[in-house]
Amino acid sequence: MTDRYHHGDLRRALIDAAVEAVAEAGPSALSLRAVAKRAGVSHAAPAHHFGDKAGLLTAVAAEGFERFADALEAAWGDTGDFYAVGAAYVRFAIDRRPYFAVMFRPELVHTDDPDLERAAARAAAALHRGSGESDPDAGFNAAALGAWSLAHGFAELLIAGNFPPAVRADPEAAFKAVAQATGLGRA
Amino acid sequence: MTDRYHHGDLRRALIDAAVEAVAEAGPSALSLRAVAKRAGVSHAAPAHHFGDKAGLLTAVAAEGFERFADALEAAWGDTGDFYAVGAAYVRFAIDRRPYFAVMFRPELVHTDDPDLERAAARAAAALHRGSGESDPDAGFNAAALGAWSLAHGFAELLIAGNFPPAVRADPEAAFKAVAQATGLGRA
DNA sequence: CACCGGTCTTGACAGTGTCAAGTTGTGTGC
DNA sequence: GCACACAACTTGACACTGTCAAGACCGGTG
Numbered sequence: 001m002t003d004r005y006h007h008g009d010l011r012r013a014l015i016d017a018a019v020e021a022v023a024e025a026g027p028s029a030l031s032l033r034a035v036a037k038r039a040g041v042s043h044a045a046p047a048h049h050f051g052d053k054a055g056l057l058t059a060v061a062a063e064g065f066e067r068f069a070d071a072l073e074a075a076w077g078d079t080g081d082f083y084a085v086g087a088a089y090v091r092f093a094i095d096r097r098p099y100f101a102v103m104f105r106p107e108l109v110h111t112d113d114p115d116l117e118r119a120a121a122r123a124a125a126a127l128h129r130g131s132g133e134s135d136p137d138a139g140f141n142a143a144a145l146g147a148w149s150l151a152h153g154f155a156e157l158l159i160a161g162n163f164p165p166a167v168r169a170d171p172e173a174a175f176k177a178v179a180q181a182t183g184l185g186r187a
Numbered sequence: 188m189t190d191r192y193h194h195g196d197l198r199r200a201l202i203d204a205a206v207e208a209v210a211e212a213g214p215s216a217l218s219l220r221a222v223a224k225r226a227g228v229s230h231a232a233p234a235h236h237f238g239d240k241a242g243l244l245t246a247v248a249a250e251g252f253e254r255f256a257d258a259l260e261a262a263w264g265d266t267g268d269f270y271a272v273g274a275a276y277v278r279f280a281i282d283r284r285p286y287f288a289v290m291f292r293p294e295l296v297h298t299d300d301p302d303l304e305r306a307a308a309r310a311a312a313a314l315h316r317g318s319g320e321s322d323p324d325a326g327f328n329a330a331a332l333g334a335w336s337l338a339h340g341f342a343e344l345l346i347a348g349n350f351p352p353a354v355r356a357d358p359e360a361a362f363k364a365v366a367q368a369t370g371l372g373r374a
Numbered sequence: 375c376a377c378c379g380g381t382c383t384t385g386a387c388a389g390t391g392t393c394a395a396g397t398t399g400t401g402t403g404c
Numbered sequence: 405g406c407a408c409a410c411a412a413c414t415t416g417a418c419a420c421t422g423t424c425a426a427g428a429c430c431g432g433t434g
Contacts, residue, residue, distance in 0.1 A: 010412080026294040028215045032391065042414050044392080049412090053391065104347045107213040111348070139353025140361065142368035146337065149365060153340025154332070160291045161298070166326025174327065178336060181329035183370025197381080219422065229383045231423080236381090240422065376434085383428070390421065397414070404406085 011049050011059075013039045018060050022098035027057060027108055057102050058109040058116050064099030065119035068092055072126035085127070086151040086179055087172040093155035094171060100155070147184060154178060198236050198246075200226045205247050209285035214244060214295055244289050245296040245303050251286030252306035255279055259313040272314070273338040273366055274359040280342035281358060287342070334371060341365060 017038040021030050032053050033043040050056040075088035093100045102108055109116060131144035154175055157163055167174040204225040208217050219240050220230040237243040262275035280287045289295060296303060318331035341362055344350055354361040 028294060031389080033389080043390095044415080045413060047392065048414095104343070104349070106347055107215060134351075138361075138364060140351050142361075142364045145341070145350065145354070145361075146365040146369040149340035149344060150333065150337045150369065151340065152344055153336035153338065153342075155340075156291070156343055157336060157339055160293055162291070163332065164321075164327050167332070174325075174329075174332075177325060177329045178333040182333040182337065218420085220420080230421095231384080232382060234423065235383095378433085379431095381428105381430080384426085385424105386426105387424085388422095391419095393416105393418085395415085395417100397412100399412075400410085402407105402409085404408100 010039065010041060010045065014046050014049060014056065015059055015063060018056055019098045022101055027102050027105065032056065054108060054110050058113045060099065061102045061109050062113065062116040062119045064096065064103045065123045067096060067099060068103065069123040069126045072123065076129055082147060082184065083176045083179055086147065087175055089151040090155050090158065090171050090175045093159055097159065150179060150182065150184060197226065197228060197232065201233055201236060201243065202246055202250060205243050206285045209247070209288055214289050214292065219243065241295060241297050245300045247286065248289045248296050249300065249303040249306045251283065251290045252310045254283060254286060255290065256310040256313045259310065263316055269334060269371065270363045270366055273334065274362055276338040277342050277345065277358050277362045280346055284346065337366060337369065337371060
């Protein structure tokens, strides 16, 4: 099965290999040839399935958004409040770091990919659930964008290593404290 | 002067060339050889001054943090409130995009570089000015981290193209609306 | 004027993404 | 059951990349 000429599910194997590689050295250090070697195929096999290096990362990002949407939806189900969803946002960035490292990087992926767009839209819907309509005057929902910005910025700064040790020790608890300090979550 | 064998200020010229290149295609697409060509020197000249590709980007990031600190300090001077500083944060991310694209990317730079550390510390000090001491129990200042996360997340999501057109039309005004919606800035 | 140290160049190396062409297997229509 | 068409993958090549060692060049100090 595994040593067939036709791999069976090479696409899946390549995505997994890419996720591992990103987890080890980040997306900018990703090498298609290294991914191919990890999956045990020739150096040009990835290009056949994904067209492009960006194509492979696009597939990773799309899968990431799907898992992200799952995590956010589950967080709504648990307690239903904003803190839980924000904490899930932060937890995803930590636990699924290789996915997160690719998901909000337009220069690394094909932003017009239908699968990616669909998955990203699902995640956005899961995130904004229950945050009401956007203000027709302003053209956007200020509270929802604020919550998103807060969670995203916290996750991004945390991952980049800009937060003190006390935050890194328990990021979810720290996020809740930070969110409360801003006055958010009372809506 | 410019066609001398000893360039005069090649280091400066290389940084400028790198900033231009990053502005055009992002930091991941940066090529040392292209930077060298842009500055009119041989392909190995950058390595002599910066040791490394990461070394060049480190110099760019350090310069970025200096300008960033300037901008934040100026914003405090203007009106002295949080909204102005947050808006300056967002404006910097837009106007000085090539710098911002490198400043919070630990995988692209030498995070232990003394110049970079000094500049980043200055920017952090400028950002947290007037936000009081950190809570000794928690080990961090929740309100300050919240403000930082909000501004940073907003800037990051805006740049990545995740916000609706109404926000992109006037990002600073949108940020103020978003910050107000969270209840922040009343401290 | 000799010399020395820093500045930059030249040349080489292994590794990269991408493309064109070829090879190998798999399923389909007959 | 068999030829054929097509998809999956390989092979080989190309231009380009970052990095290193060695050399050429220049400015200033003795």
